[in-house]
Amino acid sequence: MDVKQDPAVQQEQEQGKRIGKIVLEVKDLKTYVRTKRGVIPAVDGVSFYVKQGETFGIVGESGGGKSMTAKSILRMEPKPAASIEGGEILLDGVDLTKLSEKQMRKIRGREISMIFQDPMTSLNPVFTVGNQIGEGLRIYEGKMDKKTLKAKIIELLKKVNVAAPEKRISDYPHEMSGGMKQRAVGAIAISSSPKIIIADEPTTSLDLTIQAQYLRLLREIQEKSGVSIIFITHDFGIVAKMCDRVAVLYSGRIVEQGTVRALFKNPSHPYTHALINSVPKVEKRVDRLYSIPGQPTPAWERKKGCYFANRCEYAVDRCFEAYPPTFDGLSGTEGHLADCWRLEDKTWKPKPYLA
DSSP: OOOOOOHHHHHHHHHHHHOOSEEEEEEEEEEEEEETTEEEEEEEEEEEEEETTOEEEEEOOTTSSHHHHHHHHTTOOOTTTEEEEEEEEEETTEEGGGSOHHHHHHHBTTTEEEEOSOHHHHSOTTSOHHHHHHHHHHHHHOOOOHHHHHHHHHHHHHHTTOSSHHHHTTOOGGGSOHHHHHHHHHHHHHTTOOSEEEEESTTTTSOHHHHHHHHHHHHHHHHHHOOEEEEEESOHHHHHHHOSEEEEEETTEEEEEEEHHHHHHOOOSHHHHHHHHTSOOTTSOOSSOOOOOSOOOOGGGOOSSOTTGGGOTTOOHHHHHSOOOEEOSGGGOTTOEEEOGGGGSTTOOOOOOOO
16 A cells, blocks of 8 residues: 655755765854944854755845855955955865955866845946857857857856747847846856755745746756755745755844754744744735734844844743853754853743744
């Protein structure tokens, strides 16, 4: 007799088959920004790893340090105001923080590429889409004749499901829809067959139908090429669809990370729990949607305690006195980590979700 397997468990098993060795490891990364108010820790000791063929999500509110983390990995933090002050960024064992700018130019695009949030700011309005895709190909593959170059550009546009690529190659960005522009940016990102793609909220400017198509496209590209994806978003719905593991970022620190299944089944940090609670539930009717009270404390006003303490309904005196340690093995899962003093009591759990 055939026994039906839990779809979530089956998905994890399939993901386990395609996921390989660790290709990127970030250790205690610190990126500081110098302002009139003083030095601000935009990225404050972030640590995570990404495996080959894996989609690793970074989720959190705006201003939490998600994009700065991504830019720091590529050594594109806005200089001279921002600089990496500590930590390691290991790409196949090579520490990117130790490389010169000339050496980093060989890493950006070729080894790690990035899809930015707004395609209009990523594409040059005075050059055709074909010209901009071809520029990367010429850099990565060297000189080639026009016929070969055009064929490769058309092939890339086909890979990202751009209709009539032979005609679109001559279009300027303003002649394409938002979804088509984002696909063109995706074509540029995969033109060098990178090991890692950093997708910084690539679906924010897309409507829901196009968003679903674009997410499916990224999945297809990953399955065919085995590329790793770091997916930055503020939407837990997208995390559930796209990611294998996820890190929850708050005020420059990762407060919880683990497999998507573990976080959704047993969110252990109050901030993670509040974020998931904030997602509207179609099947449940409520008079008012849940929202997290208060605002994140400005970086220049942060105290020595937990950064989330002033908004947390579970905070006690200890939370304001010292930042909590990291607890591992939550919900019996190794690698499910969270920073919260309450987790010293292994029986403690946040309140159930809103009805």
